[in-house]
Amino acid sequence: MTDQGDPLARIADALERLSPPPVATDWMAYPAYVWNGRSARGVNVLEAPALSLLQGIDKQKALVVANVDRLSAGHAAHDMLLWGSRGMGKSALIRGSILAAQQMRPGSIALVQIATDAMEGLSDLFAELGRQNRNFLTYIDDLGFADSDSIGPRHLRSWLEGGVEARPANVRLAVTANRRAIVPRNMSEQDDPINPRDAVDDKLALADRFGLSIGFHACDxxxxxxxxxxxxxxxxxxxxxxxxxxxxxxxxxxxxxxxxxxxxxxxxxxxxxx
Incomplete structure (x- = not known):
């Protein structure tokens, strides 16, 4: 119990009452969720186009649908990076693949969308999902890191592979981005006289952690x-x-x-x- 004679303690108690602890999420009840870094909100209906309506991306569609189907069945599946031209159906394909898997195996898999500013809570999310008897595709849309952000890419690499808090077996990560390397690459990297290849390799190493890296290009x-x-x-x-x-x-x-x-x-x- 805090010392009520301390003004700072009283302020802290008041703030705690204004921001109650997050309500426990029922991870079996919804087809999709939105994670805000501290808690998840269930989505009653997963909106997605029929896969047959996604034209001009047949090869990409086959890869994503097959991988999501494996995850839904509890089989080995890849983390996915969908990169390339804007507006070519990367996000729609992820949602549509999940919906198709849910129709084939009701209740077997759910989509969890992660806000780009909620990545610091990924460890807590993965720990929670790992305790569930269900498979999950966690999803970050339009991911990008600023030049000055060296922490975010390293954490993401750790979660994808090799870290002590890597995502559990029933969880895989899908990311959409405009560029394959996700992080910006500048010409100044080539001008660095001290082993410039290291800077480029460090940035590309993030993309290499994804088992599937699928490019999307402007349609004709x-x-x-x-x-x-x-x-x-x-x-x-x-x-x-x-x-x-x-x-x-x-x-x-x-x-x-x-x-x-x-x-x-x-x-x-x-x-x-x-």
Missing amino acids: QDNYLAIIRGYLEQMGLPWEESEALEWAKRRGARSGRTAWQFVTEIAGRAGHTL
Whole structure:
């Protein structure tokens, strides 16, 4: 019990009452969770597109779906790094693969999304998940580290492989990033007269810890149109290829995200909800 005569003690007690300890999470009840560094919030419905609608990434899709299926079955599975062009379905593929595995084996696996500012709590999360009779894919979206951050990448390497607090057997980690190395690489690294290769190797070592490192690249015109066609034919909505191409031209990019934005436009005009 704190000394109530001490003003600092009274302030500390008041803060504890304002911030009660996190409520225990039922790790068997939900298809997905969001981890904030101290506790997890269950997500009632995991929103994900049908895998058949993810066009132009067939090879990447086959690798991710197979790996998630193994994890769901309790078999050996890889940690995954999905890197490359923005808007090409990296996050959607992870969610869709989990949903497909849940439909095949209900209750066998859950997705746990980790906020990028909640990584310091990963050790606590892994310890908690390791006690559960369920498999988990933990997921960090759009991960990146600042040049000055030397602690985050080292901790992540330790969790992935070889550390005393590495993630348990029923947990694997999936990360999406814009670049394969995750951390920035500058030309100054090449100018360092003291073994410049070490700095580059240290940064690439993080990517090397992932059993699967899968690249995603900007889609060509045919794949862009195929993505749109898949969604709009499923909805039964008419559309014009010329308008879809003009839509991408105005945005300066062809990607799955741009295609979905066009689908949203067509659906909205027709009075549909998504």
